[in-house]
Amino acid sequence: MNPSTGTTPIDDLLRGSIDHCVKCTICETQCPVSNVTPLFPGPKYAGPQAERYRVADEPSVEWSVDYCSGCGICSQSCPQGVKIAEVNAQARNKLKKQKGYPLRDRIITRPTWLGRAGGGPMAPVANLTIDFKPFRILGEKLLGVHRDAAAPEFARHRFSSWFKKHPSPPTGRKIIYFHGCGTEYYEPWEGEKLVQILEHNGFEVVVPKQDCCGLPLQSSGLFDDARKVVLRLARALVPYVRDDPDTLIVGNATSCTLMLKREAREILSLEHDPDLKLVSERTYDICELLLELHDRGELKTDFQPINEHIFYHAPCQQQGHWIGKPALDLFALIPGLEVTEGNARCCGIAGTYGLKVEKYDIAQAVGADLFGQVRGSGATEVACDSETCRWQITHATGQKSAHPIDYLHRAYGL
Amino acid sequence: MRGELHYDAVVIGAGTAGLVAGARLAEGGARVCVLAKGIGSTHLAPATIDVLGYAPDRVASPSGVMPEFVSRHPDHPYATLGVDAVAEAARWIQARVESGPLPGYRYIGDLDRNYLLPTAVGALRPSAIVPETMVAGDSVDLERACVVGTRALRDFHPALCASNLTRLGIPARSVEAEIELDRADQNALGLARRFDDPSWRAAFAGRLALKLQADERIGLPAVLGIRDPQGAWSDLEHRLGRRVFEIPTLPPSVPGMRLFEILRAALRAAGGRLVLGAEVVSSERDGSRVTSVATHSAGHDSRFVAPWFVLAAGGFNSGAIALDSHWVTHEQVLGLALRGVPAEGEPRFVGDYLAEQPMSRVGIAVDAELRPEGAENVLVAGAALPGAVPWREGSGEGIALASGSRAAQHVLARAGAPAGAAA
Numbered sequence: 001m002n003p004s005t006g007t008t009p010i011d012d013l014l015r016g017s018i019d020h021c022v023k024c025t026i027c028e029t030q031c032p033v034s035n036v037t038p039l040f041p042g043p044k045y046a047g048p049q050a051e052r053y054r055v056a057d058e059p060s061v062e063w064s065v066d067y068c069s070g071c072g073i074c075s076q077s078c079p080q081g082v083k084i085a086e087v088n089a090q091a092r093n094k095l096k097k098q099k100g101y102p103l104r105d106r107i108i109t110r111p112t113w114l115g116r117a118g119g120g121p122m123a124p125v126a127n128l129t130i131d132f133k134p135f136r137i138l139g140e141k142l143l144g145v146h147r148d149a150a151a152p153e154f155a156r157h158r159f160s161s162w163f164k165k166h167p168s169p170p171t172g173r174k175i176i177y178f179h180g181c182g183t184e185y186y187e188p189w190e191g192e193k194l195v196q197i198l199e200h201n202g203f204e205v206v207v208p209k210q211d212c213c214g215l216p217l218q219s220s221g222l223f224d225d226a227r228k229v230v231l232r233l234a235r236a237l238v239p240y241v242r243d244d245p246d247t248l249i250v251g252n253a254t255s256c257t258l259m260l261k262r263e264a265r266e267i268l269s270l271e272h273d274p275d276l277k278l279v280s281e282r283t284y285d286i287c288e289l290l291l292e293l294h295d296r297g298e299l300k301t302d303f304q305p306i307n308e309h310i311f312y313h314a315p316c317q318q319q320g321h322w323i324g325k326p327a328l329d330l331f332a333l334i335p336g337l338e339v340t341e342g343n344a345r346c347c348g349i350a351g352t353y354g355l356k357v358e359k360y361d362i363a364q365a366v367g368a369d370l371f372g373q374v375r376g377s378g379a380t381e382v383a384c385d386s387e388t389c390r391w392q393i394t395h396a397t398g399q400k401s402a403h404p405i406d407y408l409h410r411a412y413g414l
Numbered sequence: 415m416r417g418e419l420h421y422d423a424v425v426i427g428a429g430t431a432g433l434v435a436g437a438r439l440a441e442g443g444a445r446v447c448v449l450a451k452g453i454g455s456t457h458l459a460p461a462t463i464d465v466l467g468y469a470p471d472r473v474a475s476p477s478g479v480m481p482e483f484v485s486r487h488p489d490h491p492y493a494t495l496g497v498d499a500v501a502e503a504a505r506w507i508q509a510r511v512e513s514g515p516l517p518g519y520r521y522i523g524d525l526d527r528n529y530l531l532p533t534a535v536g537a538l539r540p541s542a543i544v545p546e547t548m549v550a551g552d553s554v555d556l557e558r559a560c561v562v563g564t565r566a567l568r569d570f571h572p573a574l575c576a577s578n579l580t581r582l583g584i585p586a587r588s589v590e591a592e593i594e595l596d597r598a599d600q601n602a603l604g605l606a607r608r609f610d611d612p613s614w615r616a617a618f619a620g621r622l623a624l625k626l627q628a629d630e631r632i633g634l635p636a637v638l639g640i641r642d643p644q645g646a647w648s649d650l651e652h653r654l655g656r657r658v659f660e661i662p663t664l665p666p667s668v669p670g671m672r673l674f675e676i677l678r679a680a681l682r683a684a685g686g687r688l689v690l691g692a693e694v695v696s697s698e699r700d701g702s703r704v705t706s707v708a709t710h711s712a713g714h715d716s717r718f719v720a721p722w723f724v725l726a727a728g729g730f731n732s733g734a735i736a737l738d739s740h741w742v743t744h745e746q747v748l749g750l751a752l753r754g755v756p757a758e759g760e761p762r763f764v765g766d767y768l769a770e771q772p773m774s775r776v777g778i779a780v781d782a783e784l785r786p787e788g789a790e791n792v793l794v795a796g797a798a799l800p801g802a803v804p805w806r807e808g809s810g811e812g813i814a815l816a817s818g819s820r821a822a823q824h825v826l827a828r829a830g831a832p833a834g835a836a837a
Contacts, residue, residue: 024457024458024665024666025601025665025666026452026453026457026458026665026666028601028603028666029457029601029603029666029671030453035603035604035607038596038597038598042601075691076452076690076691077452077453077690077691078452079450079451079452079453079454079732079733080452080733081451081452081693246416248416258712260713261712261713261714262712262713280713280714281713281714282713282714283713284713291419292416292417292418292419295418295419295420296418319690319691320691320712321711321712321713322689322690322691322692322709322710322711322712322716323689323692323711323712323716324447324687324688324689324690324692325687328687329687332685341682343515343675343678
């Protein structure tokens with residue numbers, strides 16, 4: 001900790017990167033938000049430029065950084081390695097501390113609380129409430145959650161209760177599954193398919209007791225809570241990988257795996273937590289893992305043809321893994337599958353951003369390009385690695401959407 | 415091994431040279447992966463194909479001047495690449511533009527004649543092959559021009575452009591166009607998106623038409639559409655009843671974004687991969703061969719193993735070649751030897767900023783096959799090549815295209831054979 005600024009070495013490293021900005025404006029061309037609204041002036045202005053006016057222990061001088069959705073495309077496209085999104089996330093935290101957090105941001109950033117309240121046996125009632133317009137209007141007025149925002153339906157069973165009844169055959173090749181909240185409470189079938197794919201390829205799947213990764217809290221600027229939540233998850237996962245250097249953690253929630261891999265360590269200044277460091281090094285996105293297995297000749301390729309045309313959108317957070325688009329390489333292994341790769345930047349939702357009443361219209365405007373491409377593609381379904389993005393895309397276009405592994409699962413005939 | 419992927423060839427850099435090399439490797443059947451730290455030169459340059467503009471006087475015909483030029487500059491990349499390679503690569507990219515994702519968009523021209531196109535400040539810039547949307551700016555014939563700008567695009571000043579053109583003998587005046595926007599200012603890309611919208615540009619053309627005079631061609635900043643520039647440009651010509659041309663802007667460059675999208679689509683269509691955010695941070699060697707490069711992907715490093723590597727990461731401008739505070743020059747990606755560095759005690763810079771600097775021709779020391787010293791399975795393409803001063807010569811895209819193509823052809827000709835066997 002730097003005693004004069006209260007910053008850690010990783011904070012100083014992130015902030016120091018702004019000196020590498022050459023004002024080329026490439027990030028400005030990539031930012032999905034500033035391209036549709038003047039409320040956010042763009043990553044270069046809010047980041048490398050405005051950061052110079054942010055002084056430790058002094059109030060934030062401008063508030064537009066709250067409109068950054070945290071998608072991270074700016075950092076990915078910067079040719080000079082400036083940590084634009086990370087600097088802006090820290091500025092948002094400082095701003096929110098100063099302005100105060102709306103009650104809404106304390107609720108919608110807690111998927112575990114919501115899932116426990118509305119999932120499982122409560123699902124039918126909870127889902128009726130979500131679809132009930134007067135309730136949504138009330139939610140908008142009281143809490144600031146937009147009445148039309150995409151809201152997923154709770155599943156009638158949790159993934160973890162399915163897995164308890166599903167003994168993974170011991171093969172000696174263990175893999176640790178981090179399913180995240182989306183799979184646990186909303187889309188347990190995605191986790192079931194992932195488990196079956198891994199088992200088909202000879203893995204024994206282990207599912208530790210686990211909780212949220214803290215990403216929603218982090219992206220809403222609630223850093224102290226986010227740190228507690230992500231460290232709790234790291235402590236829950238680390239015993240499973242500590243003693244065996246070959247054991248990996250794999251997840252299908254691409255934004256949550258990115259949180260574990262990189263964002264928590266950089267943005268939340270947790271670079272030196274040993275548990276999180278180990279978990280970070282061992283965590284894989286499912287498509288990343290399957291592509292590596294294929295590269296080593298260890299992925300079964302007994303795929304049956306799928307004669308369909310799908311549209312693929314790589315979510316911003318998936319792109320933040322800096323691994324390209326492994327889903328496309330996997331799709332290429334499936335006979336008959338025709339894939340249209342979209343080139344729109346973002347669906348707009350950015351986790352909880354597009355739920356917020358003051359940001360809903362921006363999120364829809366951000367997504368308009370993608371929605372138009374989906375509608376114009378002639379594809380029957382949309383494949384996308386992130387659950388919140390899928391909900392947003394399906395809500396806006398009416399097109400069915402699924403995780404890329406769904407198509408592998410089908411092609412395997414599992 | 416964990417964290418490893420294998421390819422037939424790995425390309426480092428996603429500027430013009432890297433994307434061309436990657437796309438042509440993929441088209442030749444190689445499994446190729448293009449790694450890039452971020453988006454690069456395409457978004458910053460006008461995206462015209464400059465082959466040879468000054469040698470040192472302004473060049474009217476690149477192909478005509480080339481033999482004499484390379485005899486005077488035997489260390490120039492063109493001396494080993496040859497004019498035919500530049501012409502072949504130019505035809506390749508013209509074909510990819512035509513078959514690319516932007517309907518009807520074309521690049522016009524050849525190596526026999528340079529266009530003379532206005533810049534944003536009203537200077538004239540020679541270029542061989544240019545987007546069709548810029549051709550009417552050709553100022554060889556001194557036709558009257560009206561330069562149109564808008565206050566919303568703060569980096570483009572039509573009055574400055576027009577007055578400088580007039581000084582050069584091209585009768586020009588300027589007009590501020592009124593546009594409908596929900597914000598005070600807008601960058602070039604934001605405006606280009608508006609021009610993709612037929613009803614928005616119809617309204618724009620309707621208002622602009624009232625301010626135009628007879629017999630003048632219309633110069634607009636290069637913002638006429640990002641997804642359908644041909645549609646936007648031809649629609650404006652039709653509605654205004656005059657020839658319309660785009661003038662390259664300060665960065666960000668909309669024509670450059672179009673070119674990036676065209677080359678990216680060519681790479682993808684041929685089955686190549688592109689990984690952005692993938693700065694190469696280390697490499698492994700086996701004697702004189704590079705065996706793998708590693709990038710910092712999130713959480714862990716990713717290693718890319720291949721029998722061939724194409725290094726197209728750029729030169730001083732991108733930071734791939736750097737002069738450190740001890741006055742030592744480095745190639746940053748693979749640690750390769752450089753050529754053209756001033757000797758110890760010799761001046762590195764001269765006082766006139768715009769003069770040719772002693773460091774200008776520094777690049778990776780390569781042989782006639784573009785192979786660097788001590789790395790037999792690496793080929794160098796683009797701005798990292800020594801012996802050229804692209805920004806003074808107006809030769810950057812010609813070198814990038816021809817060397818990217820040459821690198822791909824070199825690999826494809828030897829693929830299958832044990833790497834190094836052909837050496």
